[in-house]
Amino acid sequence: MSKCEQCIIKQFNALKTLSKEELLRVSSCKTSMFIKKGETIFEEGESVNGVYCIKSGACKLSKLSSNGREQIVKLVVKGDLLGQRSLIGSESANLTAVALNDMEICFIPKSEIINDLAKNPNFSNSILEQMAADLRNSDNVIVNMAQKSVKNRIAEVLIYLHETFGVDEEGFLAIQFSREDFANFVGTATESAIRILSQLKKEGYITTQGKLIKIENIEGLKRVE
Amino acid sequence: MSKCEQCIIKQFNALKTLSKEELLRVSSCKTSMFIKKGETIFEEGESVNGVYCIKSGACKLSKLSSNGREQIVKLVVKGDLLGQRSLIGSESANLTAVALNDMEICFIPKSEIINDLAKNPNFSNSILEQMAADLRNSDNVIVNMAQKSVKNRIAEVLIYLHETFGVDEEGFLAIQFSREDFANFVGTATESAIRILSQLKKEGYITTQGKLIKIENIEGLKRVE
DNA sequence: AGTAAAACATGACAAATATCATATTTAAAA
DNA sequence: TTTTAAATATGATATTTGTCATGTTTTACT
Numbered sequence A, B: 001m002s003k004c005e006q007c008i009i010k011q012f013n014a015l016k017t018l019s020k021e022e023l024l025r026v027s028s029c030k031t032s033m034f035i036k037k038g039e040t041i042f043e044e045g046e047s048v049n050g051v052y053c054i055k056s057g058a059c060k061l062s063k064l065s066s067n068g069r070e071q072i073v074k075l076v077v078k079g080d081l082l083g084q085r086s087l088i089g090s091e092s093a094n095l096t097a098v099a100l101n102d103m104e105i106c107f108i109p110k111s112e113i114i115n116d117l118a119k120n121p122n123f124s125n126s127i128l129e130q131m132a133a134d135l136r137n138s139d140n141v142i143v144n145m146a147q148k149s150v151k152n153r154i155a156e157v158l159i160y161l162h163e164t165f166g167v168d169e170e171g172f173l174a175i176q177f178s179r180e181d182f183a184n185f186v187g188t189a190t191e192s193a194i195r196i197l198s199q200l201k202k203e204g205y206i207t208t209q210g211k212l213i214k215i216e217n218i219e220g221l222k223r224v225e
Numbered sequence C: 001a002g003t004a005a006a007a008c009a010t011g012a013c014a015a016a017t018a019t020c021a022t023a024t025t026t027a028a029a030a
Numbered sequence D: 001t002t003t004t005a006a007a008t009a010t011g012a013t014a015t016t017t018g019t020c021a022t023g024t025t026t027t028a029c030t
Helices: A020-029 A110-119 A121-148 A150-165 A179-186 A189-204 A218-223 B020-029 B110-119 B123-149 B149-165 B179-186 B190-202 B220-223
Strands: A031-037 A040-042 A050-054 A058-064 A070-077 A096-099 A102-110 A205-208 A212-215 B033-034 B041-044 B050-054 B058-064 B068-075 B096-099 B103-109 B204-208 B212-215
Touching: A020 A058, A020 A102, A020 A110, A020 A179, A020 B212, A020 B220, A040 A058, A058 A179, A058 B123, A070 A121, A070 A150, A070 B041, A070 B123, A110 B050, A110 B123, A121 A150, A121 B058, A121 B068, A121 B110, A121 B123, A150 A179, A150 A189, A150 A212, A150 B179, A179 A189, B020 B103, B020 B110, B050 B110, B058 B179, B068 B149, B068 B179, B103 B110, B110 B123, B123 B149, B149 B179, B149 B190, B149 B212, B149 B220, B190 B204
Parallel strands: none
Antiparallel strands: A031 A102, A040 A096, A050 A102, A058 A070, A058 A096, A205 A212, B033 B103, B041 B096, B050 B103, B058 B068, B058 B096, B204 B212
16 A cells, blocks of 8 residues: 555645645555446435545536436546545535546545544645635635626636646646536536537637547636626 | 723624733724714715724615616624724725614724734634634625525514614514615616515414514514425 | 615516426346 | 537527517605
8 A cells, every 4th residue: 555655646736735744644555446437436415424535537426406407516537635624623525526547546444534633733724725625616616607607617627727737738628518418507408518519619719629628728618708 | 092902892893802912002092983873974985094993883785786776795794893904915905884773883994903913823713713713704795696686685684683782672673774775785787676565474473563673573584485 | 754775576588397198228037 | 430419500489588669556755
C-alpha cells in the first residue's frame, strides 16, 4: 500500500497541512480503490464516514429532484477531497457520487482523521478555506441557474470542462460528458441540451466527432447569450 | 455598550463556543449598530473584515447577475452570523447584504476573532458546522432552481418565510417581502411573481391585504406543482 | 389632504423551453 | 459479425415564462 507521504495527492488538497507523523498514521489505515466509469461511490442518504482523495479520474455529485430528474451539483476532480462534509457532524450524504471515468481513490476513515481536525488548526483551516470556496462557487451557480438562459449555461459548462479537464492530442475535450450529463448539469431536458449543442455547432463555436466535442471558438462561447 | 456575555445572540450562534474570557475581549471591541430597512450593510466586492451578529431583524444576501438582475441567494436572520467567510482567507464579499426590516447588529472585527478561530477548536468547529449546513442548503437551492417551476418555487418561498419568520397577531407573514423580492429570490420576472401570487390567491392557498400575505392552506402549498 | 412616485395588477403577445414522436447513428452484447 | 439497446438528432407542438403596455392601488412626502 502506497504512503500518503509520497502520493501526489498530498500536494493538492488539505492533506498537505498534516505533519509527517499524522500522514503516516493516515497512510496506514487508508484504503485504496479503483472505481470504473459509471460506478457509484456513495449515494444520497448513505452515511459516508470518511473522506475520499481523488488520485485520478473525476466524478459527478448529483441529487435526485422531486420531479424524478437528476441534477448534477458539482464535479470533483483529481486532487480534490470528496465527502469532506462527512467529517463535520454526523449527517448522511446529501449527494450521490458517480464516476465519470475510471478513477483511483483513497478512502480515509473519519475516525482516523477527526482528531487532526480538532487538534491541527492548519488542517481545519484548510477545510474551512475549501468550504468557503465551495460556498462562493455555489452562490455563483445559483445566480447562473436563476438568471441565465439554457444556451448560456451550456456554453459555460463547455468552457468549464475545457478549463478543468483540458483537451486530448486531437483537441477534443478530455472528459466524456453525455448529452444527458449536460442536461442534468444545467437543469434542462436532454433534448434541449442536444438541440443547443447542435446550434452551437452550426454557429461554429464547436465541432463534434461522435460524442467527442472540440471547442473551436472559446472567446465566442464566452459571449454567447 | 452591552456585553456579548449577556446578549441573547450568544445562545444562538458560534459565539456560544467562546470562553468567558474570549467573550469579554470580543465584547470590548465590538460595535453595535442600527440599520434601517432598505439600507446596505456591505456590498459585493467590498472587504468586510469582520463578522456581524444579527440581534434583531433580517437581511437579504444578493448578487447582481450579468443580465443586470438582482438574485437573492439567502436570507440571514436574528441569531445568525453574517460575513463569516470574511474570517477565512482575505477575499472580498461575494454578496451584497441589504436589510429587509430595521435591524440591530454587532460588528466584531476580524482581527479580534481570528485568533479564536485558530486556537479554539470548538469555535472553528462551530463555524465548520455552519458552513456545512450552508453548503447542504445551497445544494438544495441549486436543485430547486434547476428543476422546479416558478410556481413551485414561489410556494416554497412562502412556506420558508412562514417557518422562518412566523406570523403576526392577525396571521399575516411577519416579514414584508415585496413582489420584486419574491421574483429576485426565485429568479423570475417581477410580473411573473405577481401573476403567480394572484393565482395562488385565486386557488385559495393565500389571501392578501395590501402587501401583507396570509397563508390559508400550507399543506396545499406544499403540494403545488 | 393632495400629489408624486413606487408598487401592484393584468392583458396581449413573444420567446424560451418542455414534451412527444420518430429517425438515425453509435455503442454494447450475443 | 449480427443483433439489440442506448445515445443522438430533429420536427411538431404544447407549456411556461418573459416582455411590453397600461391601468390601478398603495405609499411616501410636502
